[in-house]
Amino acid sequence: MTFRDxxxxxxxxxxxxLETVGDYPVLAQVEPxxxxxxxxxxxxxxxxxxxxVLRDVDEILLPGITHWQSPRFFAYFATSASEPGILxxxxxxxxxxxxxxxRTSPASTELEAVTLDWTAQLLGLPSGWHGHIEDTASTSTxxxxxxxxxxxxxxxxxxxxxxHSSVDKAARLLGLELRKVPADPEFRLRADExxxxxAAAVVATVGTTSTASVDPVPAIADACAAAGAWRHVDAAYAxxxxxxxxxxxxxxxxxxxxxxxxxxxxxxxxxxxxxLLWSSRPDDLRRAFSLVPEYLQTSDDVxxxxxxxxxxxxxxxxxxxxxxxxxxxxxxxxxxxxxxVRLAELFEGWVRDxxxxxxxxxxxFSLVCFRRNGPDAANEAIVExxxxxxxxxxxxxxxxxxxxxxxxxxxxxxxxDDVRRAWAALxxx
Amino acid sequence: MTFRDxxxxxxxxxxxxLETVGDYPVLAQVEPxxxxxxxxxxxxxxxxxxxxVLRDVDEILLPGITHWQSPRFFAYFATSASEPGILxxxxxxxxxxxxxxxRTSPASTELEAVTLDWTAQLLGLPSGWHGHIEDTASTSTxxxxxxxxxxxxxxxxxxxxxxHSSVDKAARLLGLELRKVPADPEFRLRADExxxxxAAAVVATVGTTSTASVDPVPAIADACAAAGAWRHVDAAYAxxxxxxxxxxxxxxxxxxxxxxxxxxxxxxxxxxxxxLLWSSRPDDLRRAFSLVPEYLQTSDDVxxxxxxxxxxxxxxxxxxxxxxxxxxxxxxxxxxxxxxVRLAELFEGWVRDxxxxxxxxxxxFSLVCFRRNGPDAANEAIVExxxxxxxxxxxxxxxxxxxxxxxxxxxxxxxxDDVRRAWAALxxx
Numbered sequence: 001m002t003f004r005d006x007x008x009x010x011x012x013x014x015x016x017x018l019e020t021v022g023d024y025p026v027l028a029q030v031e032p033x034x035x036x037x038x039x040x041x042x043x044x045x046x047x048x049x050x051x052x053v054l055r056d057v058d059e060i061l062l063p064g065i066t067h068w069q070s071p072r073f074f075a076y077f078a079t080s081a082s083e084p085g086i087l088x089x090x091x092x093x094x095x096x097x098x099x100x101x102x103r104t105s106p107a108s109t110e111l112e113a114v115t116l117d118w119t120a121q122l123l124g125l126p127s128g129w130h131g132h133i134e135d136t137a138s139t140s141t142x143x144x145x146x147x148x149x150x151x152x153x154x155x156x157x158x159x160x161x162x163x164h165s166s167v168d169k170a171a172r173l174l175g176l177e178l179r180k181v182p183a184d185p186e187f188r189l190r191a192d193e194x195x196x197x198x199a200a201a202v203v204a205t206v207g208t209t210s211t212a213s214v215d216p217v218p219a220i221a222d223a224c225a226a227a228g229a230w231r232h233v234d235a236a237y238a239x240x241x242x243x244x245x246x247x248x249x250x251x252x253x254x255x256x257x258x259x260x261x262x263x264x265x266x267x268x269x270x271x272x273x274x275x276l277l278w279s280s281r282p283d284d285l286r287r288a289f290s291l292v293p294e295y296l297q298t299s300d301d302v303x304x305x306x307x308x309x310x311x312x313x314x315x316x317x318x319x320x321x322x323x324x325x326x327x328x329x330x331x332x333x334x335x336x337x338x339x340x341v342r343l344a345e346l347f348e349g350w351v352r353d354x355x356x357x358x359x360x361x362x363x364x365f366s367l368v369c370f371r372r373n374g375p376d377a378a379n380e381a382i383v384e385x386x387x388x389x390x391x392x393x394x395x396x397x398x399x400x401x402x403x404x405x406x407x408x409x410x411x412x413x414x415x416x417d418d419v420r421r422a423w424a425a426l427x428x429x
Numbered sequence: 430m431t432f433r434d435x436x437x438x439x440x441x442x443x444x445x446x447l448e449t450v451g452d453y454p455v456l457a458q459v460e461p462x463x464x465x466x467x468x469x470x471x472x473x474x475x476x477x478x479x480x481x482v483l484r485d486v487d488e489i490l491l492p493g494i495t496h497w498q499s500p501r502f503f504a505y506f507a508t509s510a511s512e513p514g515i516l517x518x519x520x521x522x523x524x525x526x527x528x529x530x531x532r533t534s535p536a537s538t539e540l541e542a543v544t545l546d547w548t549a550q551l552l553g554l555p556s557g558w559h560g561h562i563e564d565t566a567s568t569s570t571x572x573x574x575x576x577x578x579x580x581x582x583x584x585x586x587x588x589x590x591x592x593h594s595s596v597d598k599a600a601r602l603l604g605l606e607l608r609k610v611p612a613d614p615e616f617r618l619r620a621d622e623x624x625x626x627x628a629a630a631v632v633a634t635v636g637t638t639s640t641a642s643v644d645p646v647p648a649i650a651d652a653c654a655a656a657g658a659w660r661h662v663d664a665a666y667a668x669x670x671x672x673x674x675x676x677x678x679x680x681x682x683x684x685x686x687x688x689x690x691x692x693x694x695x696x697x698x699x700x701x702x703x704x705l706l707w708s709s710r711p712d713d714l715r716r717a718f719s720l721v722p723e724y725l726q727t728s729d730d731v732x733x734x735x736x737x738x739x740x741x742x743x744x745x746x747x748x749x750x751x752x753x754x755x756x757x758x759x760x761x762x763x764x765x766x767x768x769x770v771r772l773a774e775l776f777e778g779w780v781r782d783x784x785x786x787x788x789x790x791x792x793x794f795s796l797v798c799f800r801r802n803g804p805d806a807a808n809e810a811i812v813e814x815x816x817x818x819x820x821x822x823x824x825x826x827x828x829x830x831x832x833x834x835x836x837x838x839x840x841x842x843x844x845x846d847d848v849r850r851a852w853a854a855l856x857x858x
Binding site: 002003004006007008010011012013014015017018027028030032033034035036039041042043044045046047048049050052053057061062063064065066067068069075076079080081083084085086087088089090091092093094095096097098102103104105106107108110111113114117118119121122135136137138139142146164165166168169172173174175209210265271272273288289291292293294295296299300301302310311312313315319320322323325326327328329330331332384395396397398406 | 431432433435436437439440441442443444446447456457459461462463464465468470471472473474475476477478479481482486490491492493494495496497498504505508509510512513514515516517518519520521522523524525526527531532533534535536537539540542543546547548550551564565566567568571575593594595597598601602603604638639694700701702717718720721722723724725728729730731739740741742744748749751752754755756757758759760761813824825826827835
């Protein structure tokens, strides 16, 4: 078989998968160890045809796949790997560029700068910020906090109790003390509780993981300015919403950030992984990371993006973001974001109108937090049962000590009918 | 256009690229800013066809691509994204699994364990080690050193002066002091110079970046055992060679490592990014990273691989490694590794036999370090000229103060004729 034949089979597999992904149980219905037990204990001695690999993807792996591409994946933050993004990954893997220096892939380095500028414009960010791509928000936040530590020489990071666990992880790696500030009744950092003594940085969240709440970034920025602390904004999920002007209320104060993370692989229709990190102080970011050993020295008078983050090797990640921005355009992105928000509003309305159920947090963007009246155990059982049914997949959080369900919209394939099916399934169990 | 049509065009582009990659200038022949200047300043308002993206890949980006897939890419460490690996990336992007918990992609989590076990067997590593995939060796080494810091409570990392800059970067991120030990005349860490006072870890390198030299791992392991320091082995490039029993002389002592990194994207025919990290002390690795907030708690009694490293989000990277191991088999991997070593030996012989040239370091694996008799400036000019010619791409290092050329074999498409062309071009300039 040739690459063309194998490739045609792989492509047909992908096309069929995307057409039928809504038919699979959303959450994989397997027990731990089940997939592993079906795989041989060792690699083969002689090579096998790619067709055998493709067959085993279907027969062995597929039952162990939780379908992130399903229109009824409502857990965590719903995502989509769009078709242009998927095909761009094929191209990136074919080129296999590794852009640790400008010269090792000028097109990758420069397209990364261009797509980050394009995205900054789409989101209405200040012009002139330096942008690059990291794998995940964990790494982006790690990079930002490393810069903050370098610049301030201080050892404390401050964030809300609702900040993402990646802040905890980054602080632990960097050896920083993490100080968590209580949230107000709407799950926003209480700026009046900020204690910035010795603070290297504050992480403000726009769109927290539990409820998509929005921290008071302007007040936080004021406090940071007074204390000389770095302002990092984690808008990993909600930042993509800024492509719609009507959702930019949540951007207030972000223009004063020292660094900002938005994950294109969350709500910008780009396949994993594509975490966008901008900084208004790129020289400080670079100072925290730049290391140029002899074997990487060149006569090129140009920055390398590996000098702005922890990893040296860099995939050609901007290609997929570029493909999405080109093929969807501003209008296409806005339409998809707005549809997700509309579906969330719709679902929120159904919950509100049903006396057996309760909305548990202000609904922002495309996330609804809710629960059925009654004990936590009953709500846990609902989640467990609907997830086990395969009809939909949703996740939970805990708010004010109570177990709360989360329904996250964001998959571009999700229709109103899918949301109706989810609501029906939740009420039925 | 549909996904099938766009996909067929993308696939045809990829097939043609792989067939003709040897015809392009290996190093991109553009000036800084040139690619950027050909791209629009903003994203389009309305979506465009994918065909336009594909056209612009050819017309705008391709001149700015340094062709890592070219058979005459001899810089850094030569790599290949093999055809099965490329197609597996298409599948992974289509599935878009994010395996931060077992349940969010059981198949990804379990296939990762299986492929790491398969690879450990292929390389002859001790059984029972825990393996997982990080993006790059920078991250793998960061993870290992974080565990070392956690376990020992100490603040010093020790490595040879020839260790990779990722050790410097990891130490800086973790706030560890880095102590560099001098190398012997063959560029190996001098174990008699080891001072392990307060040492959290020693990083031993098997296959250094400059010369592919092999540190004395058994002596280092002894010293670490006596001092209670963590033993991390960086075999990012050379570890893949262990698939061939005749190259396992370089594995002595590695069986006593606490952690080991081998980059499958370097010499195991897997597209970027796929850095394999094994540990014989996984509980310690986990202790350094595990953080399970409420919104990630499940009833599944099973580890999540995100608890073993810095990032939470995890792509389905094992799929491409699995495809390569299946389609090449042990025999296919051995044949490719052996051919690269044979070509390196051949080139080394030509250099040795030519009185105008000199081999500058013992040749290990598939890397030859050499220079033309005469001043550094003349050698720099040779590198600059052959790279500018587009005929081949090679990089340099500095050994004992002298500027030295490096010819790295490893691309599976490289033939003896390609190496002859490289030698002819080097002699000609």
